[in-house]
Amino acid sequence: MIVEYVPGGNLAGRMSQGPLDRATALRFLRGIAAGLDYAHSQGIVHRDVKPANVLLERDETPVLADFGLAKMLQGSSLKSMTGVTAGTPAYMSPEQVTGHEVGPAADRYSLATIAYEMLTGSIPFEGQGVLELLYAHVHLDPALPSSLKRELNQSVDAVIMRGLAKDPKARWASCEAFVTALTLALGARIPPPEERTIAVGPPVEIIDNSAPFASPPEFVPSPIWPPTMASRQRSRRWRRVVVAVAALALLAVIVGVVGLAVADALKPTLSLSSQTVRAGSTVTVTAKHLPASQDGQVELFSTVQAFHFTTDGNGNVSLEITVPLDSGIGDHIVRVCWNGSCPMETVLHVTAVLPSPSPSPSPTPSSVAARPSIILSASTLRIGGPLTISGRDFDTGKQATVAIRQGTKTRVLVPRPIDVHSDGTFAVTVTIPAGVSPGAAEIVACSYSGAAVQPTPSECALKPVRVLR
DSSP: OOOOOOTTTTTTHHHHHHHOHHHHHHHHHHHHHHHHHHHHHHHHOOOOOGGEEEEEEEOEEEEEEETTTOETTSSSSSGGGTOOOSGGGGGOOHHHTTTOOOOOOHHHHHHHHHHHHHHHHHTTTTTTHHHHHHHHHHOOOOOOOHHOOTOHHHHHHHHHHHOOOSGGGSSSHHHHHHHHHHHTTTTTTOOOOOOOOOOOOOOOOOOTTTTTOOOOOOOOTTOOOOOOOOHHHHHHHHHHHHHHHHOOOOOOHHHHHHHHHHHHHOEEEEESSSSEEEEEEEEEEEEEEEOOOOOEEEEEETTEEEEEEOOOOOOOOEEEEEOOOOOOOOOEEEEETTTEEEEEEEEEEEEEOOOOOOOOOOOOOOGOOOOEEEEEEESSSEETTEEEEEEEEOOSSSSSEEEEETTTTTEOOSSSOOOOTTSSSSEEEEETTTTTOSSEEEEEEESSSTTTOOGGGGGEEEEEEEEEE
């Protein structure tokens, strides 16, 4: 397969060099929009529009590339691809995530995402995991561009947010219309249409096929016919060379296939003893081919539960965890984290709740222990700002972990558990992460005594807070 050579790298590399000025960003967007509108006019949807798939000529003219996921408009929908979602999560439209019919509006959503990234320096839903990111594309609205860059105005917000509308029919009618509206919102001048020159090649020789065919020439034996002994020896040598080359090529293919199989076999894997359980029951989490003697933790969502582990000398770990009784019925995420990242995750389906054990006799007043509580250095928080959390009346035989919760979404604020002092207190200073959304939230501190023990509500303390950008 022969394709055009484009020497200037791609747009992702260009954007990684530093922020783009408005004129440059609009020039790139205008070129991408023209390419997409042309593809749509030919009945083709790209389905994977992102900066890495926009190549640059030496003069930085954008070239739309990598139509590996493209499909004809009259083709089948993604529903025919069972269990597969095509595209790049950060730039994927809601209809691609949910497997609905994908049309030109999906490419326009991706173009609006690129524009959002160019103008703000971050993609919508920055800092989310893959599953959280896909959920956000379908159900959540990103932060307004003007909330990330104060120099942007409400007109820019309106243009971008229409481009990122969940309903495909609510988006701009074409990529050119989107870029034109964005240009006006930014106060830039709309350039006149470019004149293009089509190069015409040399004249093509026309063969007259109407003339009768001439009779084939009579075969005349050449001086080297029949073949001589020397020519037969040369022929045998060439056959041996061809066989040797073919054998080497076959050996290279076999080595490559074996190498890929070995590399695939050594990739980190994650499995559960059961994908479907009831709340209150246990499930064994098994991870293989992690770094040897590596400290890490298994996290269970939606309410974050952390279970710490250390892999063996072969990089394997098998950990039994208990699904909390208060886990909601539905799908929950189980992921394995180490060295500050969580590269592996799977889904655990909770179907019901185990029967609660018989209540124990009520304790006497003298045996009732004080419930844990926390004191915050501030009740109004800022994203990226510090917060000091002080705990009291926590169980001295356990450790504590601290998180921030917004609805069903919880983020752990400390990478490792906190030691509780002998008087039941602890203190820790954390930073509010960038992924937290402005609005109401709760700071939650819970104690636990081991990987398989879940905190109960009586072992947790919480304080309502408000988050500002």
